[in-house]
Amino acid sequence: MASSLPAGISSLKLTVKRENGTSGRSRSMANALPRYPYLFFLSSILSSSRLTLPSSYDDFHRCRAGLLGNETQRSDLSFAPRSAHSRQSALLPRSRCFETAATRCQRSSRSNTCPGRAVQARGPEARTQCFGFWKTGGFRARFISESVYDLRSRLREAGSDLLIRFGRPEDVVDNLVGAFKKDGMDVEGVWMQKEMTSQEVQVEGDIKDRLKKHNVPLEFVHAKTLIHPNDLPFEVSETPDVFTPFRKRVEALGPTMVRPCLTPPETFKPFPPSIPSTPDYRLDVSYEVDVDGLLKKAPESVEKGKDQISFHDILQGLLRPLNDTPLSFAMNITEGSSMLQQRHPASAFPLRGGESSALERLDWYFVRGKSADSSRWGKADPPPVARYKQTRNNLIGHAYSTKMSPFLAYGSISPRVIWEALNAHESKFGEDQNTYWVRFELLWRDYFFFAAEKFGNLLYDVGGFERATDPRQAERKIEDGWWKGWDAAKDGPEHVITRLLEGRTGIPFIDANILELRESGFMSNRGRQNVASFLSKDLGYDWRIGAEFFQSHLIDYDPSSNYGNWQYVAGVGNDPRASRQFNCVKQAKDYDSHGEYVKMWIPALRNLPADNVHTPWLIDVEERRRYGLKTTQMDVTMDAYPGRPVIESESWQKHYDRKEGVGSKMHGNPQEKVKDGKVKRYKKLVPPRQNAQWNNGDGRAPQGGYQGNAQSSTMAPNFLPPMYMHNASGASPTGSADHISPSTSTTPSNHAGGSRERNTSGPPRGLRGGIGAGAAIARTGSPGGLGNAYGGASTPPFSGNVRVGSSIRGGQRGFVGGALASATGRTANVHAETGALSKADRESSWRRGAGSTAVNDGAGTEQVSVSMNNLTTSE
Numbered sequence: 001m002a003s004s005l006p007a008g009i010s011s012l013k014l015t016v017k018r019e020n021g022t023s024g025r026s027r028s029m030a031n032a033l034p035r036y037p038y039l040f041f042l043s044s045i046l047s048s049s050r051l052t053l054p055s056s057y058d059d060f061h062r063c064r065a066g067l068l069g070n071e072t073q074r075s076d077l078s079f080a081p082r083s084a085h086s087r088q089s090a091l092l093p094r095s096r097c098f099e100t101a102a103t104r105c106q107r108s109s110r111s112n113t114c115p116g117r118a119v120q121a122r123g124p125e126a127r128t129q130c131f132g133f134w135k136t137g138g139f140r141a142r143f144i145s146e147s148v149y150d151l152r153s154r155l156r157e158a159g160s161d162l163l164i165r166f167g168r169p170e171d172v173v174d175n176l177v178g179a180f181k182k183d184g185m186d187v188e189g190v191w192m193q194k195e196m197t198s199q200e201v202q203v204e205g206d207i208k209d210r211l212k213k214h215n216v217p218l219e220f221v222h223a224k225t226l227i228h229p230n231d232l233p234f235e236v237s238e239t240p241d242v243f244t245p246f247r248k249r250v251e252a253l254g255p256t257m258v259r260p261c262l263t264p265p266e267t268f269k270p271f272p273p274s275i276p277s278t279p280d281y282r283l284d285v286s287y288e289v290d291v292d293g294l295l296k297k298a299p300e301s302v303e304k305g306k307d308q309i310s311f312h313d314i315l316q317g318l319l320r321p322l323n324d325t326p327l328s329f330a331m332n333i334t335e336g337s338s339m340l341q342q343r344h345p346a347s348a349f350p351l352r353g354g355e356s357s358a359l360e361r362l363d364w365y366f367v368r369g370k371s372a373d374s375s376r377w378g379k380a381d382p383p384p385v386a387r388y389k390q391t392r393n394n395l396i397g398h399a400y401s402t403k404m405s406p407f408l409a410y411g412s413i414s415p416r417v418i419w420e421a422l423n424a425h426e427s428k429f430g431e432d433q434n435t436y437w438v439r440f441e442l443l444w445r446d447y448f449f450f451a452a453e454k455f456g457n458l459l460y461d462v463g464g465f466e467r468a469t470d471p472r473q474a475e476r477k478i479e480d481g482w483w484k485g486w487d488a489a490k491d492g493p494e495h496v497i498t499r500l501l502e503g504r505t506g507i508p509f510i511d512a513n514i515l516e517l518r519e520s521g522f523m524s525n526r527g528r529q530n531v532a533s534f535l536s537k538d539l540g541y542d543w544r545i546g547a548e549f550f551q552s553h554l555i556d557y558d559p560s561s562n563y564g565n566w567q568y569v570a571g572v573g574n575d576p577r578a579s580r581q582f583n584c585v586k587q588a589k590d591y592d593s594h595g596e597y598v599k600m601w602i603p604a605l606r607n608l609p610a611d612n613v614h615t616p617w618l619i620d621v622e623e624r625r626r627y628g629l630k631t632t633q634m635d636v637t638m639d640a641y642p643g644r645p646v647i648e649s650e651s652w653q654k655h656y657d658r659k660e661g662v663g664s665k666m667h668g669n670p671q672e673k674v675k676d677g678k679v680k681r682y683k684k685l686v687p688p689r690q691n692a693q694w695n696n697g698d699g700r701a702p703q704g705g706y707q708g709n710a711q712s713s714t715m716a717p718n719f720l721p722p723m724y725m726h727n728a729s730g731a732s733p734t735g736s737a738d739h740i741s742p743s744t745s746t747t748p749s750n751h752a753g754g755s756r757e758r759n760t761s762g763p764p765r766g767l768r769g770g771i772g773a774g775a776a777i778a779r780t781g782s783p784g785g786l787g788n789a790y791g792g793a794s795t796p797p798f799s800g801n802v803r804v805g806s807s808i809r810g811g812q813r814g815f816v817g818g819a820l821a822s823a824t825g826r827t828a829n830v831h832a833e834t835g836a837l838s839k840a841d842r843e844s845s846w847r848r849g850a851g852s853t854a855v856n857d858g859a860g861t862e863q864v865s866v867s868m869n870n871l872t873t874s875e
C-alpha cells in the first residue's frame with residue numbers, strides 16, 4: 001500500500017467496534033486502526049468528492065438491470081471476498097440523485113452565467129457547470145474504475161477488503177453508519193482525505209452534517225500535497241499570489257519541507273464478518289477472470305455464470321450514458337463504446353489505473369528503466385528521469401515525462417513517494433537540473449492546491465484569482481464582451497469552438513493535440529499550454545469552455561491543477577505576465593520540428609513535407625492534390641483536412657519559412673532555467689550513450705541525450721522520433737524495409753516501405769511500428785508489456801500490415817496487444833501474434849469508427865480483421 005495512508009480514491013475509513021467494546025474512541029488514527037475490525041470503502045466509484053458520476057442513477061440502473069435480467073430484488077450485501085453475486089435494484093429516487101447543472105448555474109455568480117444551459121438541463125446528469133460536458137469522460141471512468149479494483153486487490157492481499165459503493169458520498173456514509181448502528185455496532189469515526197477545492201469541501205461539510213446525527217466524528221488526513229499544510233511557513237490564506245515567492249519560501253524549509261513517508265502495515269485486520277444492508281449500489285465483481293488484466297490471480301478456467309458480473313460489465317454500465325448521448329449539448333458526437341474503453345495504441349499514457357500500476361511506473365521511470373535495451377547498453381545507464389528536463393516538452397511516446405499525474409490525481413500514489421524516489425535516484429546518480437525539475441513541477445502542483453484553497457470558488461470564476469489579487473484589472477475582464485461566449489444550444493457545428501473541440505481548426509498543431517486528448521485521454525503539458533492559449537488568447541473565448549472540456553476528457557483531471565493552469569494561461573490567474581501568449585506555429589516548429597506528432601494524430605497530413613505540415617493552408621490546390629489531401633470542413637478524415645485555418649495570426653507569418661529542424665527545442669529548451677534553483681552535483685552523471693548509424697544522410701539519428709540504436713539504409717527522411725526509445729534496424733525503403741517512416745514522398749516506393757520495431761525487454765512501452773508507412777511490425781517481449789503497432793497503408797495500391805506481438809508471462813497473463821491500422825481505402829492487415837490479447841484491445845479500431853474482431857487460431861496467433869469506413873480486410 002502507498003506509504004502515505006490512506007491510499008486510494010477518496011477513501012474513507014470506518015472504525016467500528018461493538019457497543020460493549022472495552023475502550024473509548026481513539027483520537028489518533030494510528031491507534032484507532034488496529035484495535036477493532038475496520039472497513040475501507042469508497043463511497044463513489046467515480047471521484048466522489050467531485051460528484052462526477054457519468055450517469056444518472058436511472059441510466060445506471062437501467063444498464064445494471066439489463067445486466068441482471070431486470071432483477072429488482074434487494075441486495076443481501078454479503079461482503080466476503082469474492083462473494084457470490086447478489087442482486088439489487090436502484091433504490092434512490094431520481095430527484096435525490098444529483099443537483100442538475102441548471103440548478104447549479106442558477107446559484108452561480110454573475111460572472112459565472114452559463115450560456116445556453118437553460119435549455120440544456122437534462123435532469124440528474126453529472127455535467128460540467130457551464131457548458132454541459134460530461135464531468136467524467138470515458139478514459140477517466142476506466143482509469144478510476146481500474147484504480148478502485150486494484151485497491152481492492154491490494155487490500156485483499158493485505159488481509160482486508162474494500163467495500164465498493166456507488167452513490168453520493170454523504171448518502172453512502174450516512175446509510176452505512178446508520179446500518180451499523182442499527183445492528184448494534186458503535187462507529188468510532190470516519191476518516192477521509194482532506195480536499196481543498198470548494199466543491200469538494202462542500203461535500204465534506206455535507207458528510208460531516210450527516211454524521212452529526214449519528215454522533216460520529218469525521219476525521220481528515222492530509223495526504224494530497226507534498227508539503228503538509230501545517231508545515232507551510234505561512235498560513236494557507238497567505239499563500240503568495242505568484243509561484244516563485246511560494247517556491248523560495250518553501251524551499252527555504254530545507255530538509256523539513258517534505259515529511260517522510262509512513263511505512264505501511266503489512267497486514268490489516270480482516271473485514272467485519274457481516275456488513276449490514278444499505279440501499280446503495282454495490283459494485284462487486286463476482287466474475288474474477290482476468291479479462292482486463294486487472295487481477296493478479298486469475299482462475300481463467302472458470303466460465304462466467306449467467307448472473308455474474310465482471311469488471312468489464314461494470315465499466316460498460318458506467319460508460320453507457322456517455323456512449324449513448326452526445327459529448328456536449330452542442331456536439332452531436334457520441335463517444336463510441338469501443339473507443340472509450342480502449343487504450344489508444346499511440347497514447348502517451350498507456351498505463352492502467354491503480355497503485356500497482358503507479359508503483360510499476362515509478363520503478364521504471366526512477367529506478368529500473370533504461371532508455372534503450374539494457375542488455376545492449378549495460379547497467380550503468382541511468383533511468384529516464386536523468387533526462388527529464390531534456391525530454392519533458394516532447395510530445396510522442398510515454399517516456400518523455402513521469403506520467404505520474406493521473407496516479408497523483410486519484411490518490412494511487414503520494415507525491416512524497418515520488419520525492420523519495422528522487423532522493424534515491426540522486427544518491428546513486430547525482431542531483432542535477434533533471435531531478436530538480438521534477439521537484440519543481442511537484443511544487444507547482446502544491447502551489448495550485450494551496451492557491452485553490454486560498455481563493456475558494458474563484459477557481460471556477462471567469463475572472464479567476466485576479467478578482468482577489470488585482471480587482472481593477474479583473475473588472476475589465478469580467479465585463480460583457482471581454483470574453484466571447486459560446487452558446488452550446490445555438491451555435492452549430494461550424495462554430496469556431498465546435499471546430500476547435502472536434503480537432504478541425506485547420507491548424508494542425510492545435511488539432512493534433514485535441515485529437516490526442518479525445519482519443520487517448522491525455523495531452524502533453526506543451527499541448528495543453530498551446531491549446532489553452534489558442535482558445536483564450538488567439539480566439540478570445542471564455543477560458544472555462546476549455547477548462548470544462550479538459551475536465552471531461554483528461555485522465556489526470558484535478559480541479560486545482562486544471563482550473564489553476566487554465567487561469568494562468570488565460571491571464572486571470574497566477575501569472576505575473578498575464579498577457580503572455582503562445583505562438584502556435586512557432587511552438588509547432590520548435591517542438592514538432594519534423595511534424596511526426598501532427599502526422600501521428602492527423603494521418604491526412606502524412607504525406608506533407610515537414611516544412612509544410614504545420615501550415616497546410618499555404619500550399620496550393622495542385623500540391624494538396626499531389627499529397628493526396630482533400631479539403632473538408634466537416635470532418636478530419638484519413639485523407640481530408642480543412643483548407644483554411646479558422647484564424648490566421650500575423651505573428652505566425654515570420655515562422656512560415658522556418659525549415660525543418662532549425663531552432664528545434666525537441667531535445668530540451670536551453671532557455672528554460674531556474675535561476676536561483678540550488679542544484680548541487682554530487683556525482684557526475686553517466687553520459688547518455690548513443691549508437692546511431694545511418695547509411696545515408698537522409699535519416700536523423702537520435703540526438704541530445706537519447707539512447708537509441710538505429711540502423712537504417714533507407715531513404716526515409718523522417719525517422720522515428722528519438723523519444724520513442726527503440727531499437728530498429730533497416731534494410732531498404734521498399735518491401736521489407738525495417739525502418740519507421742512517415743513517408744514524405746509521393747513516389748510509390750516509399751509508400752511501400754515497411755517498418756519494424758522490436759523491443760525484447762524492458763518495461764511496458766508503446767511501440768510504434770510506423771505511421772503512414774506501408775507496413776509495421778512491433779513486438780514486445782517484456783513481461784507486462786504493452787506492444788502496440790500503429791501503421792497502415794497510405795496510398796493505393798499498397799497494403800499495410802500491422803503485426804503485434806506480446807509475449808506472455810507465465811503463459812496466462814493478459815497482455816495488451818493493441819493494433820491500429822490506418823489505411824486509406826486499401827487493404828490493411830492486422831496480425832496480432834499473442835496468446836492472450838485482452839478483450840478490449842483485441843478489438844482494434846480507428847477513431848473514424850473502425851471495428852475489428854479477432855479469433856485465436858489456437859496456436860497463439862490472433863487473426864484480426866479490421867474494417868474501417870468502407871474498408872474491410874482480414875488476414
Ligand SMILES: Cc1cc2nc3c(=O)[nH]c(=O)nc-3n(C[C@H](O)[C@H](O)[C@H](O)COP(=O)(O)OP(=O)(O)OC[C@H]3O[C@@H](n4cnc5c(N)ncnc54)[C@H](O)[C@@H]3O)c2cc1C
Binds near residue numbers: 524566
Ligand atoms: C491548461 C492546462 C491544464 C492542466 N490540467 C491538469 C490537470 O487537470 N491535472 C494535472 O495533474 N495537471 C494538469 N496540468 C499540468 C500538466 O500539464 C500535467 O500535470 C502534466 O502534463 C502531467 O504529465 P506528467 O505526470 O508526465 O508530468 P511531469 O512533467 O512528469 O511532472 C511531474 C508532476 O508534476 C506535476 N506538474 C507538472 N506540471 C504541472 C503544472 N503545470 N501544474 C501542476 N502540476 C504540474 C504533476 O503532478 C506531474 O505529474 C495542466 C496544464 C495546463 C497547461
